[in-house]
Every structure is written in C-alpha cells, then in structure tokens.
Amino acid sequence: MIRVGIVGISGYSGVTTLELLLKHPGVRVTYVSAETTTGKVSEIWPHLNTKTDLVCHKFKIDEAITKADLFFLAVPHTVAMKIAPKLLAAKKKVIDLSADYRLKKGADYKKWYNVEHTDTSHLTTAVYGLPEIYREKIKKAQLVANPGCYPTAALLALAPLVSTQTEDIQSIIIDAKSGVTGAGRKVTLGFMFAAVSENFKAYKVLNHQHTPEINQYLSAMANKNWEVTFIPHLLPINRGILETIYVSLKKELLISTLHKFYTRFYKTEQFIRILPVGQQPEIKNVTGTNYCDIALAVDKRMLVITAAIDNLLKGAAGQAVQNMNIMCGFKEEEALL
Amino acid sequence: MIRVGIVGISGYSGVTTLELLLKHPGVRVTYVSAETTTGKVSEIWPHLNTKTDLVCHKFKIDEAITKADLFFLAVPHTVAMKIAPKLLAAKKKVIDLSADYRLKKGADYKKWYNVEHTDTSHLTTAVYGLPEIYREKIKKAQLVANPGCYPTAALLALAPLVSTQTEDIQSIIIDAKSGVTGAGRKVTLGFMFAAVSENFKAYKVLNHQHTPEINQYLSAMANKNWEVTFIPHLLPINRGILETIYVSLKKELLISTLHKFYTRFYKTEQFIRILPVGQQPEIKNVTGTNYCDIALAVDKRMLVITAAIDNLLKGAAGQAVQNMNIMCGFKEEEALL
C-alpha cells in the first residue's frame, strides 16, 4: 500500500486525482493540502461527502514529507518548482501536473511563462509523462512532468506520423477546442456562466504557452525541428478537448495505408482508440474516461487528424495516475477503467 | 408598402425573416406558407403570440402569386428550384435562402447535392446576395441566391485579401464551428439535447456542400482557381458561427498593413466590424445582430483570420432582408439594427 499525497486539492486536477485514487486498491491517500482553502475535503467538495474523511491543510513541506511517499503536484506553475526539489531530496516520487518541468530549457520557460525557472537542474532529469511514447523512461523516473492537456491530444495524434514520416510533412496546424475546466478553477469574468454559455471564441491566438511544449516533443520524436501553428478556443462545456489537426503533405498518402499504420502503432495501447475510417471522435465519447480517440481523413495532400480527450483525465489527472501506475508497478489501467 | 410572402415559415430562417419584417416600416407580410405545418403562425411559434395574425397555408403557387410581390424562399434545397421559375415568370422578385441558385454550374449542384438541377437557366441570372461584394448587381436582380451561412463568414473574411493579393497566398484552411440552428430544424438523434450538450465534434469532414460555394466565389474574386480545405464542427449553442481561417502566405505581411487595409476595404460597410489588433470576435457579440466581426493575427507567414456571425441573421434571414432592402430601395439597414 503506497502512501500518496496530493498538493492542491482545491483545483480540478487535484480533486480529480483524488477521485481516481479513492478507487485504487494499491494506494492510500494520506495527505492533501491546498494554498488557501483548508478543512474537510468533503466540505470543500460536497460531492465527496461520505466518501472521504481527509482533512486539507495548508502545505508544509516537513509535514508532507512524513505523511506520504509519492506526491501529485496539482498546483499553479511556479509553485511546483519550489516544492519539487525538496520532495525529491527527501527521496519522494513526484508527478507534477503543472507546467514547471515540461520544457527542457529554462530560457523557453522564461519566454513563455514570464518568470525565471528556479530549479533548472531538474529540467533535464524530469521525464515527460506521455506513457504511450515514454513508458520505459517513466518506469524509472523519480520526477514526471505530466503533459499539458492540449499537448497530450496533439502529440498522440501526431506521434505515429511525425516519428516515422516527418520528411513527408509540409506544415502542421492545430485548431484546438477545450471546455472550461482546462483553464483551472479561475474565478474571473471570462469564465462566468453568462460569459461562456451560448458563446465561443479563440484566445491567446498564436501565443499560447502550450505551443513550445508541442514543438519540443514533436521535434524530439521527429529528430527535426518542428514549429506548429496552434490556436486554442473556449467551448461552452465543462470537460473535454477536441483538436482538428491539418497536416499538409508533400505527397499524397492513402487513407487506408495511414489508418493501418496508426492502428498498428497503437495496437497494444489500451487508452488509444483509432476510429474506423469515416467515423469522427466526439467529446462525449471520452468524457469521464482516460481514452484518446483519434480519426484520420485525407483529401489529396491534406491530412486531417481529429483527436478527443477528457482534459481532466487523459489531459491531467487520469494520465497522472497512469504514470503513477507505471512508476509503482501497478497495472497501468488500475483505477482508470 | 411592399407585399411580401415567406415560403417555409416553420423553419428557423423563415420565422426569423418574419420576425425582422414585422419591424420593417416599408413592407407588409401578406402570405406565409409551409409544407406540412399549417394554421395560425402564433400557434406554430408561440413566442409570436399577439404579434401576428398571419395564418399559414400549404403552399399553392396560384394563391402565392396573387398575394405578394416579393418572396423569400426559406425551403429545403430542391424545393426552391421548383417554385422560383413560376414566381419569376409572374414578375415577382425572389430571394432564395436555400442552396438552389448559389452554384453556377448544374454539374456542381448535382455532384454536391446528389440531385439533378431542374432550373439551370436561372443559375446564370441569379445574383449571389453578398451585399458587401455584389451590391450593385443585387440592386437590379430579380432573383437573389442568399449565401450559405458558412460561406458568408468565410467570404467576408477573405474578400479583401483574395481580391487584391491572391498571388501572396499559398493555401487556405477554414476551420468552422456552428450552433445547431445552422442545420435547420431537423428532428434527428444527432440534434437532441442529450447528443449536443457537453459535446463537440467535426462533421462532413472534407465533404461539406458549402465547400464548392466558397471555392466558386473566392475564385471569382481572385480571378484564379481557389480550393480551400473546409471542416465544419457542431457547437453546443443555438446560434452563431465562428470561423478560424489559416492563410499560409508566400511572404511575410505586416499585421499593421493588413489591418489598415481591411479597415479601409470595409470602411463604409455598417455590418462589418474589423476589430482592433489583439481583440478576438466572440459569438456572443454578434448573436441577434446582422454584424460580421473580423479579426486578424499574423505570425511570420501564417495569417489567422477569425470571423463571427449569427448564422440565422447575417448567415440567413438578416442578409436576406438586407438584400430585399437593396432590391427595393429601402435603407439597407432597415429592420436590421
């Protein structure tokens, strides 16, 4: 029985991690904390009433260290890089759901997050927690950087192509649409019901901070520098991401060949579903699950890949627990089906 | 006082046309019909209770001809091409909100709508009702083909660029998102509340029938053959379209130059709002209006144009009334502000 701590229980990915772990036979959540909200978890999150007796405290590193052996950091960026080094020094395993350890270069972090990175030493040792691509490294990792929600869908949708046929690709455009929980539990005018419902818009056009994360891992897979065009939009729904990815090809590729290749690439992956040709992913089909649904369509030299995930599960907490399962030797799907 | 008939009052664009005309000082709606639903309009559409005494009958051409001088055809495609020739022969003016007179070639119609066109003689005389581009022709038209909702936003967003700098453009991708009323008032599983809410998906991927309409008019504006990539998606909202248009450029263009050019291009157009650089259109800002909001963003050789309209107004009934105003010599904005 592994003792697990969740830092940041008042946010969506923190509480979703807790929900999953409450069903996990191999772990016990022994520590939860938050920055400002404290008290019984079942009062912070009334839907968990009677399901847990956990009490949430303000985070204190010494207390945390005595209470658990593996930590999920479900905190805003810049907070994780203050906590993680201390937990790592105390021999704890750490899965960071924030953006702090995803980019490999401190300079990139500074450019996109507007703040100096204060723990660059762990940037290189951190393993990017995309199990379908980096499973072997995750097994041995002490620090896992859990991928962003947009990059998860984008990288899973592009990995087969980019890692084997990168020379056939002219350009990549990712038109992404996400539900409101993707932005965390911000209390701002822009996320009020009256601002979101019956509405739709693009935001952070051409300068969203997930762009360098996508570029970095695509480039690593391709062994070639990739720069994608990435535009996110806000959907009037709670959970879910759909990305429509436009890949301009240098030559025509057959849909049947591509579909066969994708199916084979993910053959043993239980959380990736390559849809039959002609079907399209829908957010509803992945909501509440850890699946990533992917479809392909081709017209001459334009390949359109569509991918859907639940941003709080495969895009955050679900993938985090999947990473924990790999790091700790549990069945990879434990608590996730 | 012009006597107006609306054929197809039981659908969204028909009733929205009626709502607008009830506020129009220069016309009187003297005839309304529908295919299956008949009876008092205020019973078919309870929100119009006390606002109109009109009674809806099954369409009969002879009755229609005696009752009104100008007709809006808010009917499914294939129906308009049966009615329009008779109304035109009787010297009536016709604004067709269906797809029947938008494509110039019968062969294209057959390819995309899977049915033989039975009134090809009027395909060439019909004027495409996009006032900002074809105002002078609309003034003299007897038959106006009211543009599709997706093409309206796409063409308005691209017209300035394509009509003057088409040689700088490498390729055009249109990622479009629409509320449910864009599909008309279909009673099918796919448009049930439980199927649409908390959901999002692409549909008719790479084969939507608005593609050739966009291509035809872009090509006409550009004096060059254009083929865009067009993918529509279904938003969980009632009204509104947002299109994110990716224009690959052959050379870098400055955002300031482009913005100035767009602003000047639409300077005298009261229904086009070019947003300040840095702002993005939102569907909420155009819902219930005849506006098309357009924004531009550039990163190196990628130009991203975003455009929003209300699919039932600028994308259908509003534009139809705008066309009527032009054809009949009313103020172009009458009943539309």
Added chain:
Amino acid sequence: MIRVGIVGISGYSGVTTLELLLKHPGVRVTYVSAETTTGKVSEIWPHLNTKTDLVCHKFKIDEAITKADLFFLAVPHTVAMKIAPKLLAAKKKVIDLSADYRLKKGADYKKWYNVEHTDTSHLTTAVYGLPEIYREKIKKAQLVANPGCYPTAALLALAPLVSTQTEDIQSIIIDAKSGVTGAGRKVTLGFMFAAVSENFKAYKVLNHQHTPEINQYLSAMANKNWEVTFIPHLLPINRGILETIYVSLKKELLISTLHKFYTRFYKTEQFIRILPVGQQPEIKNVTGTNYCDIALAVDKRMLVITAAIDNLLKGAAGQAVQNMNIMCGFKEEEALL
C-alpha cells in the same frame, strides 16, 4: 427629445436599458456612468461596437445633473438611496432598478437587506413601477421603484385572484426558477460556468429578500395580510424566470371561470399573455421580450399558476423603460416590441 442618464452601465440591467433606449425615437442617452469601469461603452460591451459613441465616467452628481433630465439607477442596493435624493432635489425624474425604494418601511429594509435605510422620506412617495397595476400613479410619479424580477412575475400572476377573491385563498407557495443574470454580474465561484452548467439548486431557502416585496404588494392588493412561501432556484440558463405558484383554495373553482376572469382582467394589457387552457409558458417564448406569459391549471382545490418573464426585460430594464414611457407620455410600448 428627452435627455436620459443611466447610472451603472457595467451591469446587465444598465446595459439592457441602454440597448432599448438606443432604439427609442423619443429619448437620447446623454450620460452613462459606472462605479469602477470607465471608458468607451463599446469597449466595456463589445457587442455595442459601432452602435454607440457614449463614454462612461465615474458617477459625479454635479455632472449628472447637468447632463440629463431622467435617470435610470441600475446600481446595487444602498447605492441608489444615496443618489436618488439629490437627483430628486434637482427636479430630475428617477427610475430606480435597485431594491432601495420597493419596501414601504425602513424597518423591513433593514431586516432583509441588513443595512439602515438613509432616505426613508422618499419611501412613501416612491411609486411601485408595476404598470399593469399602478399605471395611474406612475404617470404622475417623480420617483419610480422598479419591481424585482421575482416579484414582477409573482404579482402579475396573482393580481387578478388576490385583488378580487382573496377570501377563497388558503395559502400561496411560489416555487421560482431564474437564469444567472438575475443575480447581476457577480464574479463569484457560484456563478462560474463549471458551477452552473449541468447543475440546479435552491438557494436562500425561506429567506430571500424578494419575499417581503411580494408580501407587501399582495397584501396591498388584497387589503389583507398575505405571507407567501417563496423559494428561488438557479437555472443553468442566461435569461428568464419561470414561477410555479401553488394556490390552495378554500373551495373548488372552475378552470373555465378562472381563465375567463384572468383574460378579462388583462384584456387591454399588451405585455400580458394569458395562454389557452392546456398550454404552458416556456422561458424561450418570452426571452428577449417584455411579455409575461401566464397559464392556469386546476385540480379540485389546488390552483397552479405558471408565469414566465425575461428577468432582464419585464423583470428589469424592459419594465423600467415601460415606466419611463408612461411617466413621459410616450406610447407605452415604444422600444419594447
């Protein structure tokens, strides 16, 4: 041409009042203010882009007095009672959309709003702005207290019965449901999209501040003390109120008699629609309108009255403009159809 000022343009009822007045041929909006937000109205509310050049300033009483002759106070309660006396002293007409002048007794105000009333002298002279009941008084009023959204629907639904047959009534229960804009434009966790969508709940159970307002005017109409049970609920929609009112009767009444009586009672009222027996009001049918739709159903000694309004129109700004029309001698429906 009457010069009108709107105090509180950054809230929903303020901006909705402005939208209506922009279409009103008899008035010109010459002054708008807000407490914290300032600048061009078209930047505060981008959907009004190109529709108005008004600039919003911080409220200053001296400036306000020189700029306009009639004022809408669309401010939080407690703010209106500080401003109104000064405007009244300067001979201005005032329509207060806040709660400050609705209750006749300062003690009631203190009990329900937890603050001392500082302008009790005008409590007695203020006229309650429910035109269907108090039209004659409104004509001569200098200060109108615009009714609350819940009381508007409740009082219109109950007025015919209570004012003529109060002795047949045993008890009244009002189960009310409102969209989010009823609470104003509060930026709180409870009104976030993720908190409201796919959710529903009762709030302020048995202690909502609209209860005494309903009781006071029902009692006045009945010439008898009435205390209703009132429970509001939050609907996952933007606009609209539906109230289901349970009237226990002391004796059986026929639905046909009641329906005839209600129809006659509101015969000349253009904003009240008594639905045919068997039909039910729907929020959609009144959204964007100044109507109040009312239906009746009876089973033995239980009378169920259902009423629907748009909380921002008949429940706030629409009714306020209706009051202005009456006070200034315009057609009562001007700008409201």
Added chain:
Amino acid sequence: MIRVGIVGISGYSGVTTLELLLKHPGVRVTYVSAETTTGKVSEIWPHLNTKTDLVCHKFKIDEAITKADLFFLAVPHTVAMKIAPKLLAAKKKVIDLSADYRLKKGADYKKWYNVEHTDTSHLTTAVYGLPEIYREKIKKAQLVANPGCYPTAALLALAPLVSTQTEDIQSIIIDAKSGVTGAGRKVTLGFMFAAVSENFKAYKVLNHQHTPEINQYLSAMANKNWEVTFIPHLLPINRGILETIYVSLKKELLISTLHKFYTRFYKTEQFIRILPVGQQPEIKNVTGTNYCDIALAVDKRMLVITAAIDNLLKGAAGQAVQNMNIMCGFKEEEALL
C-alpha cells in the same frame, strides 16, 4: 458468477445498467437485446468502444432464457408485462425498470397509462425496489419493480416523516425538475437542443403518471390515504433531478428535531446523505453517483424538503443494480461507489 441479460440496450437506462455491470466482479453480461437497433454494442454506443464485445440482437424469449439467469428490463411500459411472465415462468429473476409492475391495481395502470394491464397476476407479487424501505422483501423477490425516477426522490425525502408523523401533515406539494434523459431517448421536437437549451417549462401539469406511484407508496408507508400535488419541469441539463417538496404542517416542528430524526432514520444507509442544516443539495453533487442528497428547512408550519438524485442512477440503473445486489447476496454497494 451470475449471467445477466439486459433487454433494451439502446435506451439510457439499459446502457447505464451495462456500464455499471461491466465493473461488477460478480456478474457477467451474457445477453443484450433491443427492439430495432442491433449489432455490436460498441457501435450503438461508441463511448463503449473497446470496453465490450457484446452483440445486440432483436429480443427472442427462447434465446434470452438460455443465455442468462437474471434480467433487467429497460423497455418502454407495456413491453415489460409481455416479457416478464415468461421469464418468471422459466425461473429467472427479473428487475423491471419500466412502469409495468409499480402500481398495485390494474385499474390504476389503465387510468394513468391508457392501456389494459395484461399481467395483473404479478402486480401483487412484484416487490417495489426501493431498498431503503423494502430491503427485506427485495431479498426474497423474484420480480422487482424498479421505482420511477421522480418517485424515488420523493419517497426517500418523505419516508421518515410520513411513516412516523403522518398525522402532523396537512398537505404535500412536490415541485420536481428533471434533466432530459428522464424522458428516455425520444427523438421529438421537444427534446431537440434548440428546444431545451436556454429554456425551462412545466409539463404534464397535474397529470403526470408518476403521481399515483408516489401516492400509493406514501399511503402504504403512512397507513393513510395520501394525495400529493405533483408538477414536473424540464431542465436544460442531461442528468439529474431536484425536487422541492412543500409540506404544510398542522403544528410547528423544530428543524433540529427533524434533522436529528432524518439523520437517525437513514443512519445505516450508505446512499442517503442528509445534509447539514443550512446546506442545499445540488444536482452536480449527485451526478454520476447513486446518492440521494436530502436537506430540510422549516419556517413556522412550512417544512421544505429538497432532494437530489441522478435520474439514471439512483433514479433507474443504479437502483436496479442495487436491487440486484440485494437479490443475489452481493455487497449492496458493489459497482455503485
């Protein structure tokens, strides 16, 4: 390992039952059928893609009997009473999610469902599947009538009071609000996204078929004839019911006494949560769970009970599986937490 059949897999309660059973360690789903839709379940319900290999056939009684030992009938009313007798004759256990075996008298069934009951002999032997009240009978039942969604919330909310203090109650009014899945998967104009979203209305006012079901079991609990007033409304959400229940009391009761009593009454019930005084149930807190959340509030002689459930779980499939667990000797909460 018990072999289970689900008749009616194409509806919401059928597929939700399947989802639960796929997580149940003690049963195997060995048979699924539907009336018109056939083929792979993972094609009928794409969200179950890769989760099940089941194939759905048209229902045939002989095949069904050989394939499974316990059956869930998730079929429209009138269908269950044709199938159940044959399954019972073949010694199968049956849990009927339809309305066919809920009313004890054939005459009541005829009155409310407008059709003759053709299996009245089982009306008396069927056990009403409300575990918190009838657990002991359910243990021994061969045929369980799974309660309606509205009655489940109403009876759980009223059981403590009615079964012990019925003489203190003057009258009961139930104002109920439900999401769209409560009506099943009907493809009608009234359940289209455009008809439901941004809307709200009452329906079947004073004549909903769940009224006699509520009355029958309240009367049985009270040993006294009860007739409630019951009005359902349609919420623009997918799942969930909230009922606001107004109990007029003959004498004042203390909230503290009532709250203590309710808490004690349901002390050992793991699916009933009596909320602290001052808190209110929200649909969001029970969505996706088998909980019924209940709150109490009192003002003089008016007791207001609010109760929330997920209509597809505690209101249908969840309760059905809870009943199966009781009938088969599994842990009552198996597959339900």
